[in-house]
Amino acid sequence: MEVPVRKHIVMVPFMAQGHLIPFLELAHKILHHNPTFNITIVNSPLNINYLRSTIANDPSLPAHIHLKSLPFISSDHGLPPNTENTNGLSFTQILKLFHASTALEAPVRAFISDVVANEGSPPVCIISDIFTSWANEVARSFRTVNYTFATSGAYGTAAFFSISINQPHRNIADGGILNEFPVPGFPESCRFSTTQLHPYFVAADGKDEWSTFLLPQLSHSLNSNGWLCNTIEEMETMGCEALRNFIKLPLWCIGPLLPSNMLKKTSGLDTGSSIISQRSGKLPAIEPKKCIEWIDSHPQGSVLYISFGSQNTISDTQMMELANGLEESKKPFIWVIRPPIGFEHLNGGFRPEWLPSGFEDRVKSQGLVVHGWAPQLEILCHRSTGAFLSHCGWNSVMESLSQGVPMIGWPLGAEQGFNAKMLVEEMGVCVVLTNGVESTIGKEEVKKVIEVVLDKNEDGKGNDMRRKATELRKLIQASVDGSSNKAMDDFISTILSN
Numbered sequence: 001m002e003v004p005v006r007k008h009i010v011m012v013p014f015m016a017q018g019h020l021i022p023f024l025e026l027a028h029k030i031l032h033h034n035p036t037f038n039i040t041i042v043n044s045p046l047n048i049n050y051l052r053s054t055i056a057n058d059p060s061l062p063a064h065i066h067l068k069s070l071p072f073i074s075s076d077h078g079l080p081p082n083t084e085n086t087n088g089l090s091f092t093q094i095l096k097l098f099h100a101s102t103a104l105e106a107p108v109r110a111f112i113s114d115v116v117a118n119e120g121s122p123p124v125c126i127i128s129d130i131f132t133s134w135a136n137e138v139a140r141s142f143r144t145v146n147y148t149f150a151t152s153g154a155y156g157t158a159a160f161f162s163i164s165i166n167q168p169h170r171n172i173a174d175g176g177i178l179n180e181f182p183v184p185g186f187p188e189s190c191r192f193s194t195t196q197l198h199p200y201f202v203a204a205d206g207k208d209e210w211s212t213f214l215l216p217q218l219s220h221s222l223n224s225n226g227w228l229c230n231t232i233e234e235m236e237t238m239g240c241e242a243l244r245n246f247i248k249l250p251l252w253c254i255g256p257l258l259p260s261n262m263l264k265k266t267s268g269l270d271t272g273s274s275i276i277s278q279r280s281g282k283l284p285a286i287e288p289k290k291c292i293e294w295i296d297s298h299p300q301g302s303v304l305y306i307s308f309g310s311q312n313t314i315s316d317t318q319m320m321e322l323a324n325g326l327e328e329s330k331k332p333f334i335w336v337i338r339p340p341i342g343f344e345h346l347n348g349g350f351r352p353e354w355l356p357s358g359f360e361d362r363v364k365s366q367g368l369v370v371h372g373w374a375p376q377l378e379i380l381c382h383r384s385t386g387a388f389l390s391h392c393g394w395n396s397v398m399e400s401l402s403q404g405v406p407m408i409g410w411p412l413g414a415e416q417g418f419n420a421k422m423l424v425e426e427m428g429v430c431v432v433l434t435n436g437v438e439s440t441i442g443k444e445e446v447k448k449v450i451e452v453v454l455d456k457n458e459d460g461k462g463n464d465m466r467r468k469a470t471e472l473r474k475l476i477q478a479s480v481d482g483s484s485n486k487a488m489d490d491f492i493s494t495i496l497s498n
Contacts, residue, residue, distance in 0.1 A: 006038040006064070007496070008115060008123040011149075012108060014131040015047055015101050016086040017310045018395055022151040022230055024051060025257035026127070027065045033485075034492050037124075038064050042108055044072035046084040070107035074100065086311045090342075091200070091413075098131065098213045105134050112142055125495050127228070130157070133220035145498050147491075148221040149228045152394040154253070155239025155422040156415035157229065158185055158246050159192065161218055163201060164211075169194055185245040190238070190425075195435055196417035226250035228491065230257050230394065232479040235401075235472060238426060250494070252487040256398050256476050262377055285372025291334070292378060294368055298332050301386035301466070304408075304450060305379050307336040308391040312412045315437050316340040316354050323355050325446020326367065331454055333367040336374045341437050380405055386466075387453045389433070392419040401429065404473035406465035408453055411435050429469045431461075 009030070013023035020043070027039045041051060048069040055065065074083040077100035079093060086094050116122050122142040127149050128135035139146035150157045162185045163169065169181050172194070179194040186192075194202065200210045221227075226249050233240055233253045244251050295303055304326075308314065314322070319340050326333055339350055350371050360369050376396075379385055380403045388400045389408040397419055400407055409420035409432040423430035433449050434441045455462035479485075 006036055008119060009037050009039045009495070010108075010112065010115070010123045010126045011039060011041045012104070012126060012128045012132045012135045013041065013043060013149075013151075014129040015044060015084055015097060017050075018393055019129055019131070019151050020047055020051060020085075021054075022257050022395065023127075023129075023149065024054065024065070025259075026149060026228070026230075026254070029254065029257065029488060030492065031064055033488050035064065038066065040066040040068050040111075042068040042070055042104075042111060044084040044104070045069045046082060050085075068111055070104055070111065072100075072104060072107075076100075077103065088311065095209050095213070099209070101132065102134055102213075104132070105138065108135060109138055109141070112138065116142065124498065125225075128221075128224070130221050131217055133217040133224070136220045136224050145225040145495075147226050147228055148224045149230075150243075151230050152415050153231045153239060153255075153397070153419060153422070154229050154236045154243040154251075155426070156394060156418040158239060158242035159183055159418040159421075160415040162186070162242075162246055163192070163197070164204070164214055165218060167204065168192075169197060169202070185242045187238070192418075192421070196411070196421055198413050198417070198436070199438075222247060222249070224249065226252065226491075226494070228252050228254050230255040230398070232256060232476060233483045233487070234475055234479065235427075236422070239422065252491040254484055254488045254491065256402055256479070256484070258398060258402055259377070262381060262399065262402055286368065286370050286374055288375040288378055291368065291370075291375055292382070295334070295379065295382050295384045298384045300383045301456070302332055302454065303382075303384045304331055304333040304387050304389060304454060305376075305385055305405075306333060306389040307374065307376060307396070308338075308410070308412060309393045309396060312391045312393075313338045313341050313437075314410070314412070316343075318434075318437065318439075318441050319354055320356060321441050321443045322446055323359050324443035325450065327356070327359065327363055328443060329447045329450040330366065331450055334370065334374060334379060335367060336370045336372075336376075338371075387450075387462075389450075392416040392423065392430075394419060397423065398476075401469060401472045402476045404466070404470040406430065406453060406462070406469045408433050408449055412437060427468060427472065429465050429472065431465075 011023050013019045023041055031037060048067045051067055075081050078096050086097060122144040125144060126135050126139045126146045128146055130148055130150055133148060136146040162183050166184050168183055172179055172181050180191040182188050183192050204211045227247055229251060231253050232255050240253060340354055377399060380399050385405055387408060388405050390396045391412045392409045393416055407423060407430040409430045411417040411420045417435055420430060420432050424432060431449055431453055453462045
């Protein structure tokens with residue numbers, strides 16, 4: 001009896017942890033819905049090794065996820081040796097990595113040629129990142145189809161694209177009210193502000209280094225056969241409408257792409273210990289058991305968790321004021337800390353002068369200062385965690401809201417300012433402390449915001465934020481067997497009908 005050939009899907013994520021992990025979760029989810037596919041994720045050697053270690057440590061991942069290492073030499077593109085993702089890079093180096101990532105196109109073509117030779121037909125589809133949309137042309141040349149996967153939310157993605165292409169902020173007259181402007185695709189009443197824009201948006205003129213990479217990728221993505229988005233339709237009603245207005249293509253909202261054990265509230269290590277390997281593939285700088293024992297000793301909803309993600313940090317002066325504000329708030333905290341901007345690759349690690357003199361010794365009974373990686377998902381799943389001070393990257397947003405944890409926003413780049421705007425204005429689950437690494441922030445502002453968000457007063461803003469975050473948590477959990485499940489089934493049916 002002849003065994004049928006498994007239909008092949010090729011995935012092409014961008015070279016960043018915040019993109020690689022959602023692609024891995026997407027592969028997992030597709031195979032959970034239909035185990036008859038072979039899925040191959042392609043990327044540079046170090047990124048494939050990173051994914052390989054993640055898969056090896058997580059036995060729940062299906063056997064039919066394959067990894068293909070493609071040749072990539074960072075020094076050929078003016079990058080330091082062994083630089084294959086955005087982690088720890090300056091903005092200038094990240095720009096170089098974006099441009100360098102297009103060098104993967106030729107190896108992807110060669111790989112798909114091998115697939116055709118070995119299997120007798122091209123992959124049933126290619127799923128590419130919004131930043132690897134050149135794969136759309138690869139798909140067309142092999143007479144297959146391409147789908148774009150937005151690893152961010154719908155609102156942030158729509159704003160990011162529309163502002164990049166239309167540059168509506170350039171139409172603000174001098175003296176405009178709060179520097180606000182409308183964005184094509186969004187309701188007129190939804191006004192954006194220049195304070196929510198990273199400096200590269202403001203500087204972009206279509207000919208700058210950022211625009212010359214981004215605009216062709218956006219154009220390619222709009223020629224794909226449809227889009228997938230790591231969000232939930234009911235959670236981002238305005239965002240989904242705005243994204244559909246912009247792309248004018250089929251859109252499947254297949255989020256949340258989170259480990260299944262994160263969708264159940266946990267209070268200890270046993271129920272969440274496998275989450276670390278699934279999402280980060282890295283060893284935390286603090287033993288997870290010790291971290292959980294520490295947080296176990298605090299009342300429900302009392303601890304502030306602080307992390308700016310895998311590739312972000314703040315300035316040394318901001319770090320000093322954040323430390324002072326934390327100490328004066330007297331609230332328990334866990335702070336995942338990295339060297340300040342400009343010192344990310346400093347030999348010798350963290351310098352004591354970046355924090356107030358004696359800070360770490362004085363706050364030992366108040367907080368945990370973690371130099372490196374912390375078990376973020378276990379922390380967010382814990383009943384004692386009351387708020388998350390975050391850069392508002394989408395993976396962190398989804399992780400926090402899936403646990404009903406309100407946020408303090410400090411956007412640092414990409415679409416993070418737009419995510420924070422949505423969290424504040426549309427959802428009511430966030431207070432923005434400041435924006436970017438150039439802003440001036442004082443310890444008084446830090447202390448005030450922490451007190452507001454962690455306040456247990458029944459009529460206070462903090463309690464209202466917790467209530468709304470809890471409602472979103474329930475909505476996210478319901479989507480797993482509801483709208484997200486239906487969207488994934490519909491997407492797979494579309495693939496199989498091509």
